[in-house]
Amino acid sequence: MDNLWSFLYQTLAVSVAAAVLLIAKRLFLDKLSPRWQYGVWAILALRALLPAGLLGRTLVPGGQVVLEAARMAAEGRLSSALTDLYTPAAVTAPVPLFPHGLPAPGGVTDVLFYLYAVGVLLLALWFFLSYLRLRAALRRGAAPAPETLGQVEGVAARYGLKAPRRVVVLPGLESAFVCGPLAPVLVLPDREVDDKVLLHELLHLHHGDVWAGVGVCALRCLHWCNPLVWICCDRMQNDCEALCDQRVLERLEGEERRAYGVILLSMADDRHARAPGTSSMANGGQNIKRRIAAIARFKRYPSGMALASVGVAVVLAVTCLGGVSGAVEVPGGTDRGALALARAQLNRPTTAAGALDTYAKAILCGSPVYLSMVLPEGAREDAWQAGLAPHDEAELEDALDASPFNELGYRWHRPAWQAEWSVMNLLPDGAGGYTGTLFFSPLSEDDTYGIVYQQVAVQPDGDFWTVEPLGELSVRPDPNQEGIWLCPSSEAPYTTYVTETANLRLEVDVQCRLGVDSTASPTTSGLFSWAASNTLDPVPRPHTGFTWMRDGYGLRLRSVDTGESFALDVSIAPMDADSDPAQALAEGYRVTLEPGGLDDDPVKFSTGTYHGEALSLTAMPAALAVSFNDGGQVYTCTAYPTEVTP
Amino acid sequence: MNNQNIRHALSKIAWAYLLILLNFRINDLDLLPNWAGYLLIFLAIGQLSGELRNLPLLKPFCILLGIAAGVDWLALPLSGAELTGRFFLLSALVACVALYFHFQLLTDLALLADGPGNAPVLARRLRVCRNIDAVLQIAVTLLSILPLPAEEAWVQLPAVLLLLFWLGARVVIAVSLFVLRGFFPPEGAEDA
Numbered sequence: 001m002d003n004l005w006s007f008l009y010q011t012l013a014v015s016v017a018a019a020v021l022l023i024a025k026r027l028f029l030d031k032l033s034p035r036w037q038y039g040v041w042a043i044l045a046l047r048a049l050l051p052a053g054l055l056g057r058t059l060v061p062g063g064q065v066v067l068e069a070a071r072m073a074a075e076g077r078l079s080s081a082l083t084d085l086y087t088p089a090a091v092t093a094p095v096p097l098f099p100h101g102l103p104a105p106g107g108v109t110d111v112l113f114y115l116y117a118v119g120v121l122l123l124a125l126w127f128f129l130s131y132l133r134l135r136a137a138l139r140r141g142a143a144p145a146p147e148t149l150g151q152v153e154g155v156a157a158r159y160g161l162k163a164p165r166r167v168v169v170l171p172g173l174e175s176a177f178v179c180g181p182l183a184p185v186l187v188l189p190d191r192e193v194d195d196k197v198l199l200h201e202l203l204h205l206h207h208g209d210v211w212a213g214v215g216v217c218a219l220r221c222l223h224w225c226n227p228l229v230w231i232c233c234d235r236m237q238n239d240c241e242a243l244c245d246q247r248v249l250e251r252l253e254g255e256e257r258r259a260y261g262v263i264l265l266s267m268a269d270d271r272h273a274r275a276p277g278t279s280s281m282a283n284g285g286q287n288i289k290r291r292i293a294a295i296a297r298f299k300r301y302p303s304g305m306a307l308a309s310v311g312v313a314v315v316l317a318v319t320c321l322g323g324v325s326g327a328v329e330v331p332g333g334t335d336r337g338a339l340a341l342a343r344a345q346l347n348r349p350t351t352a353a354g355a356l357d358t359y360a361k362a363i364l365c366g367s368p369v370y371l372s373m374v375l376p377e378g379a380r381e382d383a384w385q386a387g388l389a390p391h392d393e394a395e396l397e398d399a400l401d402a403s404p405f406n407e408l409g410y411r412w413h414r415p416a417w418q419a420e421w422s423v424m425n426l427l428p429d430g431a432g433g434y435t436g437t438l439f440f441s442p443l444s445e446d447d448t449y450g451i452v453y454q455q456v457a458v459q460p461d462g463d464f465w466t467v468e469p470l471g472e473l474s475v476r477p478d479p480n481q482e483g484i485w486l487c488p489s490s491e492a493p494y495t496t497y498v499t500e501t502a503n504l505r506l507e508v509d510v511q512c513r514l515g516v517d518s519t520a521s522p523t524t525s526g527l528f529s530w531a532a533s534n535t536l537d538p539v540p541r542p543h544t545g546f547t548w549m550r551d552g553y554g555l556r557l558r559s560v561d562t563g564e565s566f567a568l569d570v571s572i573a574p575m576d577a578d579s580d581p582a583q584a585l586a587e588g589y590r591v592t593l594e595p596g597g598l599d600d601d602p603v604k605f606s607t608g609t610y611h612g613e614a615l616s617l618t619a620m621p622a623a624l625a626v627s628f629n630d631g632g633q634v635y636t637c638t639a640y641p642t643e644v645t646p
Numbered sequence: 647m648n649n650q651n652i653r654h655a656l657s658k659i660a661w662a663y664l665l666i667l668l669n670f671r672i673n674d675l676d677l678l679p680n681w682a683g684y685l686l687i688f689l690a691i692g693q694l695s696g697e698l699r700n701l702p703l704l705k706p707f708c709i710l711l712g713i714a715a716g717v718d719w720l721a722l723p724l725s726g727a728e729l730t731g732r733f734f735l736l737s738a739l740v741a742c743v744a745l746y747f748h749f750q751l752l753t754d755l756a757l758l759a760d761g762p763g764n765a766p767v768l769a770r771r772l773r774v775c776r777n778i779d780a781v782l783q784i785a786v787t788l789l790s791i792l793p794l795p796a797e798e799a800w801v802q803l804p805a806v807l808l809l810l811f812w813l814g815a816r817v818v819i820a821v822s823l824f825v826l827r828g829f830f831p832p833e834g835a836e837d838a
Contacts, residue, residue, distance in 0.1 A: 028742075308750070315791075324791075
């Protein structure tokens with residue numbers, strides 16, 4: 001938790017788990033044993049230790065969107081030093097952390113988070129000092145009389161328990177208790193103590209309940225401002241005492257059980273001040289009433305019920321710890337406002353193909369919300385502000401009129417222009433990203449011609465990918481209305497790879513066109529279904545891979561000395577710059593070419609169109625492995641890109 | 647308590663198990679509604695309360711499960727999805743209640759089978775079926791909660807097998823209850 005929002009997200013998850021457990025405990029109050037009633041709190045303890053949203057799971061579907069919208073609405077007006085406006089709130093650890101030091105607060109949310117962190121520290125300090133004060137008081141306590149010590153040892157021996165190493169008598173004490181998780185001390189009042197009270201405290205010692213008390217203190221500290229957690233902590237401590245009562249009753253017989261109830265009743269009016277790191281039989285009148293009600297229900301729970309108890313606990317544990325998928329729906333093309341922006345920010349693209357699909361849909365829908373998902377941080381501000389403004393129909397009309405798609409007569413089917421996008425020749429930029437040309441072409445059945453294109457840079461940004469436009473959207477009309485063939489074609493960008501032997505110069509033009517299939521089949525049924533045309537699915541797929549690819553090749557072979565052309569079959573395979581070409585040709589994706597240009601027969605100079613869920617070949621290769629047979633001599637060499645034709 | 651009452655109650659519970667087990671849907675309308683099963687069990691609990699003192703403790707859970715089943719029965723044809731399925735926390739709580747309810751009900755019915763002059767073998771069978779039913783119910787509930795790839799064959803096959811085993815266990819329970827009914831002959835028949 002490194003800002004207010006991550007704390008709210010974490011405490012919300014803990015609160016939901018607490019509410020579920022409280023309801024379940026109420027349902028099974030008189031049906032499942034005190035062991036179950038106490039043990040089930042371990043689920044809450046684990047929930048508090050696990051960061052909310054771990055592995056993309058959530059307990060509150062939709063809760064993260066609301067929290068994110070509130071965060072963006074609040075932080076948009078502030079200049080918080082702890083919260084990045086464009087990074088969704090996430091919980092990295094269940095405790096407050098300051099990974100970037102302690103910067104001066106830049107807004108009220110920073111102040112509140114500092115206040116929360118100070119509260120955690122102060123409460124922990126208060127618990128610790130209370131414990132130290134109690135230990136100091138114990139040092140002033142008297143050693144017990146030999147008969148008292150004998151009584152303690154006798155009770156321990158009778159019930160097969162370990163006697164405490166240290167027993168102290170404290171004058172003025174109302175009830176016995178155990179103090180200290182590491183070096184436990186049994187503290188007794190300076191009057192006669194009943195064997196059953198001693199048994200109760202020895203059982204606390206035996207089961208290490210003081211350690212559970214330390215855990216409860218930690219939970220109170222971490223969620224000190226969450227009243228539901230405090231209620232649960234109180235219930236946990238009471239359930240611990242109720243379980244100890246149950247353990248005592250299991251060891252007692254007949255009249256002794258009734259006498260134990262009478263002892264508890266006598267404690268109902270005792271002053272109750274629980275110190276951290278202790279366990280005390282007297283825990284307040286209200287709690288003692290509940291414990292007496294539990295004793296009234298006492299029975300030795302049938303051993304066969306263990307299976308049902310464990311089953312219910314397992315279902316609750318998996319529900320409260322695992323939750324459900326936290327995947328958030330991508331907003332619609334015309335959605336605007338804080339909630340839409342929140343859903344957009346929780347769906348930032350995680351793949352290069354997803355980023356391009358999101359950017360293309362943003363262009364086709366004219367959606368600032370989609371742009372805010374994919375633009376790099378520096379360029380995101382305007383899209384962000386436009387996304388917060390409500391959808392304006394008049395503004396949309398103006399934008400449609402001025403659109404390059406309108407200029408070419410593309411079909412508008414709300415909320416998007418009907419076009420297919422593809423990217424040509426993604427070239428590595430040396431920094432983990434790519435540059436390429438984004439093309440928009442009409443859907444195959446539309447009677448529309450001409451293309452729209454734009455140079456773009458696709459770059460990684462932490463766990464996400466961004467798209468930055470490198471130029472304006474350009475229009476290329478198609479006056480002949482024959483359709484523009486993009487691959488293989490010298491009209492579209494290609495990269496030339498060159499290699500030379502002693503007497504041959506070999507040039508390979510390579511094109512790679514990639515895309516994500518986004519057409520939706522018509523949903524019209526009945527008589528007119530045949531007439532319905534395909535439409536674009538306007539919702540981005542931010543985590544998709546490329547689903548189709550088409551390649552194109554041109555090959556030229558010339559004599560180094562005379563410039564004369566040669567006709568030889570050449571095998572090529574894409575590879576890394578420093579790979580072994582022979583190995584790439586033997587093991588990799590291999591294509592055999594004969595000389596010819598990109599504008600020649602497109603069937604002959606392309607290996608075709610490939611379809612798949614996530615194509616692994618996404619970028620232009622850094623080098624080509626080349627192999628050919630010239631005069632009985634087999635040449636194998638590497639061709640490097642020398643020329644990019646945009 | 648006369649045998650006639652016990653016979654009627656056991657018949658109701660056995661039919662209830664079959665009603666809860668079987669779903670026969672026409673246009674999302676279940677013609678064998680689960681709520682009817684819980685209603686039968688509710689009536690049977692009243693009839694058996696003299697014989698099994700702890701059984702009435704299950705009445706609140708029976709009402710709760712009946713209401714949940716009734717709401718789902720209405721929601722399915724009206725909205726296309728069960729209501730409890732839309733809220734996974736509610737769904738988990740209902741699953742917990744159902745798990746406990748069936749476990750305790752079968753525990754009590756096994757006690758009835760254990761009674762004097764009755765069928766200890768049948769009681770043992772009921773307890774075994776009760777345990778199997780509980781384990782399979784937990785497994786099926788976890789399958790629906792855990793983030794498993796539902797379309798993968800390694801998930802689908804065990805899921806189908808689990809469901810088949812579970813259905814089998816429930817059928818054996820229903821049959822055992824019909825058999826148990828035979829151990830409580832009508833008073834007239836006893837005299838004869």
